[in-house]
Amino acid sequence: MKRIGLLLPYDYKLLSVAALLDVLETANRLWHQKGNEAPFIIRLYQLPDQFVQGDGRFHDYLIHSTATNEMVLDMILIPAFTTSDMKSTIGKNRAYIPWLQHQYQGGAEIASFCSGAFLFGASGLLNGKSATTHIDACPAFARLFPDVKLKPNETVTVDDRTFTSGGSTSLFHLIILLVQKYCGHETAIQVAKLFAIDMDRYQQSYFGTFRPNYAHNDEMVAQVQQNIEKHFHQIENLEEVLNTIPSSRRNIVRRFKLATGIPPIEYLQNIRIETAKRHLEQNQLSVSEIIDKSGYTDPKSFRKVFQKVVGMKPLEYREKFKVR
Structure with a gap:
């Protein structure tokens, strides 16, 4: 026993x-x-x-x-x-x-x-x-x-x-x-x-659900977060966001990771994937339309990232979690 x-x-x-x-x-x-x-x-x-x-x-x-x-x-x-x-x-x-x-x-x-x-x-x-x-x-x-x-x-x-x-x-x-x-x-x-x-x-x-971490007192990091969340669907290069902050790229990335636990590029990725997940759950938009609304331009890249972050393909996720 x-x-x-x-x-x-x-x-x-x-x-x-x-x-x-x-x-x-x-x-x-x-x-x-x-x-x-x-x-x-x-x-x-x-x-x-x-x-x-x-x-x-x-x-x-x-x-x-x-x-x-x-x-x-x-x-x-x-x-x-x-x-x-x-x-x-x-x-x-x-x-x-x-x-x-x-x-x-x-x-x-x-x-x-x-x-x-x-x-x-x-x-x-x-x-x-x-x-x-x-x-x-x-x-x-x-x-x-x-x-x-x-x-x-x-x-x-x-x-x-x-x-x-x-x-x-x-x-x-x-x-x-x-x-x-x-x-x-x-x-x-x-x-x-x-x-x-x-x-x-x-x-x-x-x-999982990505929940941005705002429980920090770093105003610079908060500004980067707000910029990413507001413009994620049209950001072509992360430098577009970081260049608006009066600090070196290295310092921004270091402080961002310290405050949120992940680097800015992963933060952007998570915001986009959460957007895609919501569309897959709540409406019947095509995957191509969802890719566009999530800020991706390359379908192959989107599917690869989605699979890595979520653990299944977009249509598999829709079938499992769509609102019926």
Whole structure:
């Protein structure tokens, strides 16, 4: 039997916790039905301070304290968070970090789901390792944890004894992978069918939405952003934008990347692709018309960039996400 520790940190997302428990309990039930011992012992953990606010139970589960339990578990699960203020959430949950480090040093595997990767990243245990999180949270994650090899497009990453998943339903792909690891392929297939999960979805890039970062105090960068967003459909060369700013190109690019996380050319590219995605979702314009409205002049270049950024071809995206 594998000892699984599921955290209930401050700001945890109830849906994430419920989904993880549901899958693990389902695997246990499937093994029981075959006359086998349940593969998982599931234990929930909280910080001592959290006990003051609760009654020490979560539905039918007894909650254990990270301060009083010295058991080294086989696997730690970090659920998603409800908040977008990750710095604040990490601060409230920082006391989990020594316990996570102790568990990992003792041989435990650790998996985070969606934005739970932020607490995992803060532990330092992902430094030098591959990881992913919700695709829309990746820019913020990259700024906070530059030593992690972030894989924004991946649904799931596995690196040594660390596991991470992308946003929302990517949770199921990782937990089913862990069920497969501990219980075998047959059980994983049964669980996937019960939860109607496609086991072969490897990318999350097409679920992403580019959201420009304005949370900085650099007026020069803000001016470049505004110029790109206002004139993206008619910009033939990025120098047209940069030459209007009273600073060297090198300095502009450096400050722009520092403030937004990406260089100006990638910013322009993302603005154009988001425009194309909206047209594909909301109207029946031809791809040629959408290419023109997005600021591209070369159809081959547009399709290449779209495939790279989104992870599928334009017409595939329309078929998947068009408003019906």
